Amino acid sequence: MKVVAFERSVQGTGASRRLRNSGKTPGIVYGSKDPAAVIELDHNALFHALRKEAFHSSILDLEIGGKTQKVLLRDYQMHPFKPLVLHIDFQRVSATEKVHMRVPLHFTNAETSAAVKLQGAVISHILNDLEISCLPADLPEFIEVDLSKIEVGHSVHAKDLTLPKGVSLVLHVEQENPVLANARIPAVKAVETEEAAPAAAAAPAAAPAADAKDKA
Numbered sequence: 506m507k508v509v510a511f512e513r514s515v516q517g518t519g520a521s522r523r524l525r526n527s528g529k530t531p532g533i534v535y536g537s538k539d540p541a542a543v544i545e546l547d548h549n550a551l552f553h554a555l556r557k558e559a560f561h562s563s564i565l566d567l568e569i570g571g572k573t574q575k576v577l578l579r580d581y582q583m584h585p586f587k588p589l590v591l592h593i594d595f596q597r598v599s600a601t602e603k604v605h606m607r608v609p610l611h612f613t614n615a616e617t618s619a620a621v622k623l624q625g626a627v628i629s630h631i632l633n634d635l636e637i638s639c640l641p642a643d644l645p646e647f648i649e650v651d652l653s654k655i656e657v658g659h660s661v662h663a664k665d666l667t668l669p670k671g672v673s674l675v676l677h678v679e680q681e682n683p684v685l686a687n688a689r690i691p692a693v694k695a696v697e698t699e700e701a702a703p704a705a706a707a708a709p710a711a712a713p714a715a716d717a718k719d720k721a
Contacts, residue, residue, distance in 0.1 A: 506559060507566045508551075508576075508595075510534075510544040521592075530590045534567060534576060536597035544569060551590055555581065562608045564641045567595055575641060577604060598641045605675055607634045608645060612686060614653035620688040626657045627691055631684045635663060636675045643671030650685055660687040 513524075513531060521531045530548045535541040554560045560578060567576045576595040584591055598604055610633055620626035635648060648666060655661060662682045663674055673679075 506554070506557075506563055507568065507573075508546065508554065509568050510546045512570060513543040513545045516543055525589070525591070530593060532593040532595065534569070534574075534595040534597060536576075537599060539597065542569065546593065548590060551593065552588065555590065558609055559646050562606060562644070562646055564598060564644055565595070575600070577606065600641055603638050603640055604644065605636060605638050606644060607636050609634045609647045610650050610685060611647045612650045612652055614651055615655070618653050618655050618688070620655050620657045624657050624690065626688040628652060628655065628686055628688055630686050631660075635666075635685070636678055637668070637672050638675050639672040643669065645669045645672060648672075652686060652688075655686070655688045657688050657690060660684045 510532065513520075524531050524545055525548070528548050529545045530551050532544045532546055533541055534544060565576050565578065566573050575598050577598055578593070579596045580594040582591040582593075583589065610630075612628070612630055615621055615628045618626075618628075621628065637645075637648070639645075648668065650661060650666065652661065662684055663678055664682045666685075668674070
């Protein structure tokens with residue numbers, strides 16, 4: 506994805522306020538061996554870009570003054586109640602250096618699992634993204650979590666994933682092995698099942714009594 510920015514010569518609270526009033530968003534790009542650069546971007550274009558999932562988890566082409574550099578979105582601040590981007594941060598990336606990045610999880614095939622189809626389980630998504638490490642060229646837009654084989658009472662953990670080539674879990678995620686999703690029978694359904702069992706067992710016992718009355 507391409508992002509167009511412009512160099513910003515004036516800094517400070519007052520200058521940033523004037524930028525926002527003119528439809529611009531102040532920002533900064535840092536990292537690598539180059540000094541940090543203060544920039545400004547068109548607010549409306551940036552606001553719509555932030556609504557796209559790929560903008561948050563992809564290598565971006567940031568163009569400043571006709572020159573393009575590879576960056577990652579690292580942070581942004583929104584107004585507490587207005588649809589207004591107050592500030593945005595980008596980090597330069599090197600093709601030869603691994604990056605740590607949180608990427609979204611896409612959960613698939615839950616409806617085809619035996620837990621859901623045959624047992625009426627509900628799948629709960631515990632995490633919606635995961636921190637990984639890889640070279641910029643290997644960075645995936647998302648990681649797929651296949652739920653087709655999940656069983657009732659069981660969970661899918663980070664280490665259960667089949668990661669794309671060149672991608673690995675960061676160290677603390679590897680050690681913690683967090684739960685990504687689990688399958689549980691809803692409490693109401695479980696109670697109904699328990700109540701139905703004694704009723705089903707009692708039904709045959711009533712039949713002999715009825716037969717005896719008929720003979721009498």
